[in-house]
Amino acid sequence: MGKGRATQERERLRAQNLIYAPHTEMLLSLSGIKPGMSVIDIGCGIGDMTIQIARMVGPTGTVVGIDMDSDALDVAERQASGLRNVTFQQARIPDLELDHQADALVGRLVVMHLKDAAQDIEKLRSTVRPGGTIALLDFNVQRCRTLPHMPLTNQCVDWCIRALLAGGSNPAVGDQLYSILRAAGLNTPRLAVSVPTATASDLSALAVLAETVITLLPVIESFGLATREEIDPNTLIHRLQNEVLETGGIAFSPELVGAWATVPE
Numbered sequence: 001m002g003k004g005r006a007t008q009e010r011e012r013l014r015a016q017n018l019i020y021a022p023h024t025e026m027l028l029s030l031s032g033i034k035p036g037m038s039v040i041d042i043g044c045g046i047g048d049m050t051i052q053i054a055r056m057v058g059p060t061g062t063v064v065g066i067d068m069d070s071d072a073l074d075v076a077e078r079q080a081s082g083l084r085n086v087t088f089q090q091a092r093i094p095d096l097e098l099d100h101q102a103d104a105l106v107g108r109l110v111v112m113h114l115k116d117a118a119q120d121i122e123k124l125r126s127t128v129r130p131g132g133t134i135a136l137l138d139f140n141v142q143r144c145r146t147l148p149h150m151p152l153t154n155q156c157v158d159w160c161i162r163a164l165l166a167g168g169s170n171p172a173v174g175d176q177l178y179s180i181l182r183a184a185g186l187n188t189p190r191l192a193v194s195v196p197t198a199t200a201s202d203l204s205a206l207a208v209l210a211e212t213v214i215t216l217l218p219v220i221e222s223f224g225l226a227t228r229e230e231i232d233p234n235t236l237i238h239r240l241q242n243e244v245l246e247t248g249g250i251a252f253s254p255e256l257v258g259a260w261a262t263v264p265e
C-alpha cells in the first residue's frame, strides 16, 4: 500500500474505532475479558483495540498486540507509550511465538484477511490455556439499512459491498464467525451483535461510511462501480449528514458481530 493510501487507511481505522469502541467493549465484556487477564490481540493494526483491552484488564493484566505490518505497529507503539501492560510483536498469523499461554486470544476485523481462518484459529488454540477464551469480532455490512429510505446512504453501502466482493472480501464475514470457531474445534461458540446508528442527535457514525467509501475509491473506480466525480469525496460526509437531517431518520451502520468460545480442557 502506498503512503497516501496507508494514511487514508489509518484515518478510516481511527474513525471506525471512535464509533465502534463502546460496541467493542460490550462484546469483549460479554466474551469474558476482565481485570487480571493476559490477552493476545491478533491483527491489532494501529493498536486501538489493544489499548482498550489494556484498560479492561487493568494493571494486573497484560495484552500483546500482534500484526505483520511494521508501520502499523510503529503507530501502535506510539499510541500505547506510557502503558506498562501492553507490548507489540510483529508476526504473521498463525505463526506466533509467545513465551506463555494467554487467558484469551481476540481479533477484530482480521478474519476477512485470513485465507483459511478456521485452520489459522485451530493452530492458534495452543496459544491459549485450556479453559481460556477465543473471541472474534467482525462486520456484517450486508444488513445496513435506513429508515426511511435514504438513497445516498444506501448507494454508499452498496458501493462498499460491491467493492469488497470485487476485491475478494466477504462483506458479511461477521455471519461466519460462529462456523469458523466451530470448524476450529471450538464446539460451543456464543454470539452477540451491536449496531451503531446515526440520527439527527448524533451523526458521527456516518464518518465511518464516508471514510470507507473514500478508502475503497480506487477499487470502486477500477471495477467501474462509480466515478470519483459521482462520489465527490470532499462533500460526501456533508451530503450523508444532510440526508439523515432532512429525513429525520435512522441510518444503521454495519453490525459488529462478536463470537466467542472456550478452549477445551
Ligand SMILES: C[S@@+](CC[C@H](N)C(=O)[O-])C[C@H]1O[C@@H](n2cnc3c(N)ncnc32)[C@H](O)[C@@H]1O
Binding pocket: 013, 017, 042, 043, 044, 045, 046, 047, 048, 049, 066, 067, 068, 069, 072, 091, 092, 093, 094, 107, 108, 109, 110, 113, 114
Ligand atoms: C482492518 S485491520 C484491523 C485492525 C484492528 N484489529 C482494529 O480492529 O482496529 C486488519 C489488520 O490485520 C493485519 N493482518 C492481516 N492479516 C494478517 C496476518 N496473516 N498476520 C498478521 N496480521 C495480519 C493487517 O496488517 C491489519 O493491520
